[in-house]
Amino acid sequence: MQRITPATAADLFDIAATRRIEQAAAAALPAHTLMQRAGLAVARLAMAIAPHARTIWVACGPGNNGGDGFEAAAQLRHRGFFPVVTFLGEEGRLPPDAKASLQRARDAGVTFAATPPSAHELAIDALLGIGSTRPPEGAMAQWLARMHSSSQPVLCVDVPSGLDADTGTLPQGASHPRESALTCITFLTLKPGLFTAQGRDAAGTIWFDDLGCGAFKDRPTARIAGAPDSQPRSHASHKGSYGDVAVIGGASGMAGAALLAGSAALHGGAGRVFVGLLDPNAAPVDTAQPELMLRDARTLDLSGMTAVCGCGGGEAVRELLPNVLYTAAALVLDADALNAIAADGALQTQLSSRGRDGAPTVITPHPLEAARLLNCTVGDVQGDRLTAARDLAARFNVVVVLKGSGTVIAGGADTLPVINLSGNARLATAGTGDVLAGMIGAALAMRKPAFDAAREAVWLHGRIADTWPADAAPLTAGALARRASD
Ligand SMILES: NC(=O)C1=CN([C@@H]2O[C@H](COP(=O)(O)OP(=O)(O)OC[C@H]3O[C@@H](n4cnc5c(N)ncnc54)[C@H](O)[C@@H]3O)[C@@H](O)[C@H]2O)[C@@H](O)CC1
Ligand SMILES: Nc1ncnc2c1ncn2[C@@H]1O[C@H](COP(=O)(O)OP(=O)(O)O)[C@@H](O)[C@H]1O
């Protein structure tokens, strides 16, 4: 059993691949072995979470996820605990493994009840796993709401019930855990939906158990990449070794966004950072950051530079984009640059031919910007973030950083997308996206391949938020940028 942390590197498998893997694993073992192992793993984790629990409520559903719950209840009873099982299904229609586990729970002397116990110290959610096909309703929805509104911990078996294990979406109106501590133990494979969209909030702390089946031969859907390797600077390096970044943005009233990106690029390790402001009346120097070389955006020669374009760009950035797309040696497109491209077919053509020519290009949309680029709704993007990121990457021949909880980094068809696990809601404050764009710019300026530059910067950006000192001032974008070298 392994606890998954932001530093864990592992492949992710969708439901279809998981089913194939499960079939192959089951075929290689005596009947019922997988479910017994799964139930034992649930019981062990339950005992670790609530070692003094008097009543453990095990809510079991109509399929094999429910079977895991029966098996866990049997194992807990054997160890002197008092599980109370509520079963929502028909015994005659249970799959064979689950039926066998139901019998084992009965033989172990587990208590069965029609309704949840009046009090419990731990709830085990074994209602639905990867076989969830429609939104929970009726008693199932009520039981989930009851678990989620209790302050007692909840242990989800395989997948939080109702969560789409491929996309991380919950059905509309699904109850959300409030005060309860959430843990999920997932079996055989790590599923992408646990790590993006609503998955992180629904699953809480994630544990993985391969049920003794080892590594899998199926094709992964995506991966979690863990901490990037640290690359120490060589002693003989100089500022030219780390490249030039030019930030282009900061239209009238929005200079801050460009200065934040510039600060992040500087602290992220770029050799020199120019900030090309679009506001003709901008101040000639930022006295708080005199290292930044402020210029009029229209005067910068971007050949040989990494451009970070769009932060606070407003409408004004549009006229510069043809030149930026043509000349920048490497490019990060953010915010208003993306909005301008979404509204202009000629710029879209230019962007995709730039990518086809192999010029390193990273785009960093949040879900609304991604929806504009894909000409769909935010709901469509959030409904399948992996697919949205992959579609954008294929359409524009770029590396895509689709931001939000479980940021997705997608590249070409032969690059497995990455879901980033670092970061938290502290980052949900204005300007942190500008900081990320600057950090990716710094990594690109060091001539890292675009996918690696994006992945490493996204990871570091989130890690800084995860390790934000408890006694420090709250996270702001400016303070985040200054820690970009951490
Ligand atoms: N077969 C085995 O030996 C193993 C099974 N495992 C468990 O089996 C699970 C998959 O089992 P299943 O394929 O049976 O799928 P589930 O147990 O997730 O659910 C399928 C059943 O739920 C019903 N259902 C779907 N949505 C519903 C809803 N909203 N309301 C009411 N009923 C609903 C379906 O009609 C079907 O009867 C995994 O998630 C995992 O927990 C794993 O433990 C690995 C080993
Ligand atoms: N809940 C969260 N978990 C992880 N990362 C988050 C969360 N909320 C925001 N972020 C990150 O914060 C950044 C916000 O970027 P963006 O939406 O462009 O904001 P802004 O335009 O204000 O800079 C992104 O990197 C995003 O992934």
Ligand SMILES: [K+]
């Ligand atoms: K479940």
